[in-house]
Amino acid sequence: MAPVLTPQAEDFPRWYQDVIAKAELAENGPVRGTMVIRPYGYALWERMQSEVDDRIKAAGAVNAYFPLFIPESYLRREAEHVEGFSPELAVVTHAGGKQLEEPVVVRPTSETIINSYFAKWVQSYRDLPLLVNQWANVVRWELRPRVFLRTTEFLWQEGHTAHATGAEARDYARTILHEVYERFMVDVLAMPVVLGRKTARERFAGAINTLTCEAMMGDGKALQMGTSHELGQNFARAFGIEFVAASGQRELAWQTSWGASTRMVGGLIMCHGDDAGLRVPPRLAAVQAVVLAVKAEAVEAAARVAGELRAAGVRVHLDDRADIPFGRRAVDWELKGAPVRVELGPRDLAEERATLVRRIPGSKEPAALRGLAEAVRLVLEQDQVALLAAAEQARDKRIVDVESAADVVEASAGGWARLPWADLGQEGEARLAEQAVSVRCLVRPGGGVPDSEDEPDLLAYCGRAY
Amino acid sequence: MAPVLTPQAEDFPRWYQDVIAKAELAENGPVRGTMVIRPYGYALWERMQSEVDDRIKAAGAVNAYFPLFIPESYLRREAEHVEGFSPELAVVTHAGGKQLEEPVVVRPTSETIINSYFAKWVQSYRDLPLLVNQWANVVRWELRPRVFLRTTEFLWQEGHTAHATGAEARDYARTILHEVYERFMVDVLAMPVVLGRKTARERFAGAINTLTCEAMMGDGKALQMGTSHELGQNFARAFGIEFVAASGQRELAWQTSWGASTRMVGGLIMCHGDDAGLRVPPRLAAVQAVVLAVKAEAVEAAARVAGELRAAGVRVHLDDRADIPFGRRAVDWELKGAPVRVELGPRDLAEERATLVRRIPGSKEPAALRGLAEAVRLVLEQDQVALLAAAEQARDKRIVDVESAADVVEASAGGWARLPWADLGQEGEARLAEQAVSVRCLVRPGGGVPDSEDEPDLLAYCGRAY
Numbered sequence: 001m002a003p004v005l006t007p008q009a010e011d012f013p014r015w016y017q018d019v020i021a022k023a024e025l026a027e028n029g030p031v032r033g034t035m036v037i038r039p040y041g042y043a044l045w046e047r048m049q050s051e052v053d054d055r056i057k058a059a060g061a062v063n064a065y066f067p068l069f070i071p072e073s074y075l076r077r078e079a080e081h082v083e084g085f086s087p088e089l090a091v092v093t094h095a096g097g098k099q100l101e102e103p104v105v106v107r108p109t110s111e112t113i114i115n116s117y118f119a120k121w122v123q124s125y126r127d128l129p130l131l132v133n134q135w136a137n138v139v140r141w142e143l144r145p146r147v148f149l150r151t152t153e154f155l156w157q158e159g160h161t162a163h164a165t166g167a168e169a170r171d172y173a174r175t176i177l178h179e180v181y182e183r184f185m186v187d188v189l190a191m192p193v194v195l196g197r198k199t200a201r202e203r204f205a206g207a208i209n210t211l212t213c214e215a216m217m218g219d220g221k222a223l224q225m226g227t228s229h230e231l232g233q234n235f236a237r238a239f240g241i242e243f244v245a246a247s248g249q250r251e252l253a254w255q256t257s258w259g260a261s262t263r264m265v266g267g268l269i270m271c272h273g274d275d276a277g278l279r280v281p282p283r284l285a286a287v288q289a290v291v292l293a294v295k296a297e298a299v300e301a302a303a304r305v306a307g308e309l310r311a312a313g314v315r316v317h318l319d320d321r322a323d324i325p326f327g328r329r330a331v332d333w334e335l336k337g338a339p340v341r342v343e344l345g346p347r348d349l350a351e352e353r354a355t356l357v358r359r360i361p362g363s364k365e366p367a368a369l370r371g372l373a374e375a376v377r378l379v380l381e382q383d384q385v386a387l388l389a390a391a392e393q394a395r396d397k398r399i400v401d402v403e404s405a406a407d408v409v410e411a412s413a414g415g416w417a418r419l420p421w422a423d424l425g426q427e428g429e430a431r432l433a434e435q436a437v438s439v440r441c442l443v444r445p446g447g448g449v450p451d452s453e454d455e456p457d458l459l460a461y462c463g464r465a466y
Numbered sequence: 467m468a469p470v471l472t473p474q475a476e477d478f479p480r481w482y483q484d485v486i487a488k489a490e491l492a493e494n495g496p497v498r499g500t501m502v503i504r505p506y507g508y509a510l511w512e513r514m515q516s517e518v519d520d521r522i523k524a525a526g527a528v529n530a531y532f533p534l535f536i537p538e539s540y541l542r543r544e545a546e547h548v549e550g551f552s553p554e555l556a557v558v559t560h561a562g563g564k565q566l567e568e569p570v571v572v573r574p575t576s577e578t579i580i581n582s583y584f585a586k587w588v589q590s591y592r593d594l595p596l597l598v599n600q601w602a603n604v605v606r607w608e609l610r611p612r613v614f615l616r617t618t619e620f621l622w623q624e625g626h627t628a629h630a631t632g633a634e635a636r637d638y639a640r641t642i643l644h645e646v647y648e649r650f651m652v653d654v655l656a657m658p659v660v661l662g663r664k665t666a667r668e669r670f671a672g673a674i675n676t677l678t679c680e681a682m683m684g685d686g687k688a689l690q691m692g693t694s695h696e697l698g699q700n701f702a703r704a705f706g707i708e709f710v711a712a713s714g715q716r717e718l719a720w721q722t723s724w725g726a727s728t729r730m731v732g733g734l735i736m737c738h739g740d741d742a743g744l745r746v747p748p749r750l751a752a753v754q755a756v757v758l759a760v761k762a763e764a765v766e767a768a769a770r771v772a773g774e775l776r777a778a779g780v781r782v783h784l785d786d787r788a789d790i791p792f793g794r795r796a797v798d799w800e801l802k803g804a805p806v807r808v809e810l811g812p813r814d815l816a817e818e819r820a821t822l823v824r825r826i827p828g829s830k831e832p833a834a835l836r837g838l839a840e841a842v843r844l845v846l847e848q849d850q851v852a853l854l855a856a857a858e859q860a861r862d863k864r865i866v867d868v869e870s871a872a873d874v875v876e877a878s879a880g881g882w883a884r885l886p887w888a889d890l891g892q893e894g895e896a897r898l899a900e901q902a903v904s905v906r907c908l909v910r911p912g913g914g915v916p917d918s919e920d921e922p923d924l925l926a927y928c929g930r931a932y
Contacts, residue, residue: 031536094556
């Protein structure tokens with residue numbers, strides 16, 4: 001049988017497009033750079049939303065919603081911010097059949113509009129910290145769009161907070177990085193992200209510090225999976241977020257913002273996928289186990305088994321489409337990366353067993369129907385752990401410690417180069433950029449996130465990125 | 467103490483604005499007609515989403531996401547549809563620093579873009595029914611905006627389905643009306659909606675039949691809370707949704723679409739609110755019970771009680787802001803309409819009891835701390851039922867059966883007028899429209915939803931509407 005997908009080794013970007021099409025994850029939209037997220041792809045995002053939302057709430061933030069449309073003038077209030085975003089803006093000039101007096105921008109991110117409300121809501125230190133998150137669509141006009149990774153419109157959460165002191169804001173930006181993003185990405189997505197600090201060059205437009213989670217894709221490139229910014233008092237100054245401190249003095253608030261988007265779906269595909277398709281980590285999967293009736297005779301038994309798995313807390317899909325050849329359905333679920341398939345054929349039934357196919361290790365073995373739910377639960381737990389370990393191993397094999405800046409470009413061809421930041425520096429970073437290699441993040445020698453670019457002995461991870 | 471809100475009897479629209487401001491539900495956005503949904507208001511919407519989403523999934527539909535931007539040309543393909551929506555469109559003409567070759571419209575609803583994909587996805591009768599829903603923001607430029615009820619941007623779910631036969635599509639539109647909307651609105655929102663059929667004049671642009679849920683607000687006006695449309699083959703023809711039937715013949719699909727939006731938050735406020743503020747039905751409430759520490763000495767006990775209620779499955783908020791006067795906090799929770807308050811003062815503690823304040827009946831009584839969680843659960847159940855019964859009674863009092871079309875306008879001053887549709891007819895309906903009175907829906911004499919406007923003995927509900 002001809003492979004359904006272009007092999008990764010032959011053409012990784014093409015493999016990625018193939019998986020997205022064949023696993024029915026998404027399609028391009030009619031307006032350049034937009035995407036249609038199909039039900040199976042959207043189910044991945046819904047599960048991501050739910051897991052991230054739980055962690056955001058546990059970190060004390062509450063959800064709200066701010067308008068899609070922002071007056072153009074708001075964007076101009078923070079100088080670095082407007083410089084960063086203005087090339088990417090989509091602008092509404094006509095509405096309700098008339099030309100608008102002031103054009104409105106479709107939000108590329110919501111710092112400006114949210115902070116204009118924070119300025120009203122924050123009056124006293126008692127109003128702080130103010131911890132708000134929103135789930136929304138945002139628009140950034142992309143010149144080189146790529147489904148999930150870089151789209152003109154994407155879905156995300158964006159958190160915005162205000163604090164009484166710089167230290168509190170700094171701590172909260174780290175709480176989000178670790179308690180929300182790291183825990184979600186490592187524990188649920190099974191993606192071993194490197195946490196670090198962005199260099200000044202790579203910082204968010206308007207931030208004083210950007211913290212990041214960087215993941216390695218199957219081709220050795222990097223993907224920025226989520227960022228948490230300290231905004232200092234930049235936006236507080238631009239929008240007048242002032243409060244009366246316990247001391248009675250008027251002070252400017254200290255702020256953070258942080259976001260993670262549908263780009264994570266792309267990261268998931270490129271981190272765990274293989275030549276047979278997607279591999280979905282069990283804790284994320286909306287469909288953890290598919291029960292397949294091989295032929296019509298097995299439909300009744302398959303429904304019963306599916307019910308037993310569901311009762312045991314497994315997220316199950318029953319595939320009883322006995323009129324579609326079994327082989328085609330098996331390939332389809334392989335493509336879609338459902339962690340476990342429970343296949344029931346007439347012979348299996350006679351022997352009171354099923355065939356248990358595990359997508360992550362790629363194994364296939366008989367399993368007794370008696371006690372099957374427990375066996376499936378155990379396998380799901382094991383394969384979650386195995387997937388993370390495999391991703392970690394694959395990543396570490398592609399990280400090369402280099403001696404000097406001169407070796408970085410070559411070493412980043414198939415992975416990341418790591419070297420002392422002092423040996424690279426901002427000038428070295430600028431030279432790498434000419435070769436499309438960037439500093440993904442700076443970390444402490446032991447792996448911690450630095451408080452400043454000037455800490456001694458920092459290491460720089462360098463690579464090509466999506 | 468001066469009332470915090472304008473009394474309803476004095477000025478209902480002003481009361482509504484007051485509640486929204488004082489209960490911190492929402493604010494106007496900077497672009498005319500847009501709104502900021504504040505955390506307490508958004509929590510109501512989040513709970514609505516979750517309850518509606520469960521019911522949509524139980525009805526077999528799956529979630530997906532389609533782009534915000536639609537090429538202008540798509541809107542023109544269905545003649546009635548474009549006529550209905552073009553006065554309300556917001557248009558992006560510039561993006562990425564350039565003028566666009568073809569302007570793009572910000573979706574006012576997604577029939578056109580979704581059906582252009584359905585045309586690709588539906589090839590055979592095996593692909594049907596195709597049942598898709600999306601949660602999204604949409605934009606309709608409003609001349610007379612009003613927070614939640616009629617905003618330039620609003621949040622909603624929109625379902626879109628394709629079926630092999632007209633009968634199946636008709637059944638599914640009704641399934642959504644009854645199983646999703648009616649059950650949610652009656653069972654969760656405690657709103658006694660009247661279900662019926664829209665007249666041709668009030669139908670969705672492009673539909674062959676619109677079914678509706680109409681609720682009565684506290685001033686006797688109507689609010690359309692959700693609609694479910696049969697689209698016939700109109701969009702299938704415009705977008706080429708054709709399939710090979712089991713017979714081998716090529717046929718056009720039959721379709722439905724259906725939506726409910728953040729407007730429901732406005733409906734909830736105006737249906738259940740009173741002069742002291744909002745009253746949130748217990749099943750909806752994100753905060754079902756607030757445990758208030760009257761003074762600092764009670765904070766520890768309040769936290770313990772809150773923990774016990776939470777363990778019993780009650781959605782609890784602990785109000786331990788002992789530095790804010792108790793009276794101010796009590797008024798605030800009254801305004802926000804939390805169904806139950808458990809107030810703990812030093813004297814209560816000495817007597818091992820709390821004061822249980824029920825927002826819905828407006829009662830206040832001591833309750834022993836022992837067995838409190840069970841008592842609160844019972845009260846929440848009772849008050850859910852009581853709220854629905856009260857809304858039903860208030861509504862029925864304001865429905866007047868009238869003898870002839872001439873009496874409708876007067877009878878609709880403070881409620882709804884009901885009369886035989888045959889006595890009104892399309893001409894009578896047109897005359898009512900000149901007085902801002904509309905036919906809200908047609909129902910069968912026994913209360914069922916008619917299959918056609920021409921069924922005998924139909925009754926018309928008429929009223930003013932938001």
